[in-house]
Amino acid sequence: MDSQSADINECLDRFFEPTEIASDSRIRSSRVVDAPPVLCIQVQRVQFDMEKMMAFKINSHLRVRSQISLTRFTGSGTGDLGVEGLKRRLASVDRRLDTLALPSDGSDVLEALGRVQAFMEGVEKWAHLDAAHELLADLPGADVRGTAETVSTLVGSLASTLSDARGRWAQEREETAEEIDRVYDDVVVDSMAYTLHAVFIHSGMTPEFGHYWIYIRDYHKEHGVRWLKFNDSNVAVVDKDEIFRVGPGGFANPYYLVYARTVDLDSTVGI
Structure with a gap:
């Protein structure tokens, strides 16, 4: 990710986007055959500047979704749900x-x-x-x-x-x-649907310095679903908007996401 703001779904679309093999001009594409019970997504925030010969951190905002689906990546392309057509229209307007x-x-x-x-x-x-x-x-x-x-x-x-x-x-x-x-919001609950369980955060301008904490989705018998913030020795209940904020959040960025398959959520996370 290198723009000012991106959606986790846009990142997935880019990951599965067909690419041309320069050596013989063939197109290489990937698709999902079987979905794991736990889906771990690492956000590539650390890049390397070849001119300055040093690593730097990309602090672009990432919009995290509570529900995602891999269904559109099981076929021959990402156009199964019409996303590609809509993105082409959006790109045309942007131009x-x-x-x-x-x-x-x-x-x-x-x-x-x-x-x-x-x-x-x-x-x-x-x-x-x-x-x-x-x-x-x-x-x-x-x-x-x-x-x-x-x-x-x-x-x-x-x-x-x-x-x-x-x-x-x-x-x-x-x-x-x-x-x-x-x-993106219309997630059908099937074997390819996932629910966000944990968000790892790094706060800092550079990859060498900063602070880490984690948000974990928890189920409380009295209060239902809640989000807990584990920050060193402190554990606190936080508003979900702190995780799912739409606007840019400065230098505190998600760099690792853990999704659990929705149909197996109870058994996977021990609810």
């Missing part, structure tokens, strides 16, 4: 939104058009000044005022068109992302 970016100064096209329009409106007002009339009289055929009005109108029209389009693309992106989210 359209990305085209509005201006890499030179960090702004986007609409911001630049706004600055141009404001400038041309200023030119138009300037052209009405008496001093400007005297100056322009020495330039035969120079219709600065008319040109400024025309350019300002055209820029405003283009900005309005692009703004409306960006609104539609942004809405399409949100709807597509929500659709993907529903697919």
Whole structure:
């Protein structure tokens, strides 16, 4: 994982994504034949910088799910549940939104058009000044005022068109992302379905330093399912939002996840 934020399902999709073998251009793919009772997932957060010759930690946010399924990886590809089609649609929308970016100064096209329009409106007002009339009289055929009005109108029209389009693309992106989210949430309880049991956390900017703790799913006879935080000698009940937060969580990151097969959950974790 190397983006600002990722979903555990996206990581699984990438892991099972078909890859081309450079030596003979064949496609290599993997599929799940039999699912284990306990599924352990290691998040590859430590990378090595060949230029600096040192290891570094990727602190990207990972959205952890309470339920996941390996069903879509049992066939010939990940398109069994339509995830790939939705992701292609999402990528297409992202490309359209990305085209509005201006890499030179960090702004986007609409911001630049706004600055141009404001400038041309200023030119138009300037052209009405008496001093400007005297100056322009020495330039035969120079219709600065008319040109400024025309350019300002055209820029405003283009900005309005692009703004409306960006609104539609942004809405399409949100709807597509929500659709993907529903697919990931729609976990059928079968032999390929898993329930999160433990989350190992590393807090620290680098792989060499930091602090470790673990969250474990527990079943209490009176209170039902709860999450316990084991932090050195301290054990405390925590709100599940602490584990399943959607937004970035700084430098405290999951690096190891333990899932138990849902149909065997009682016997596997000893409930």
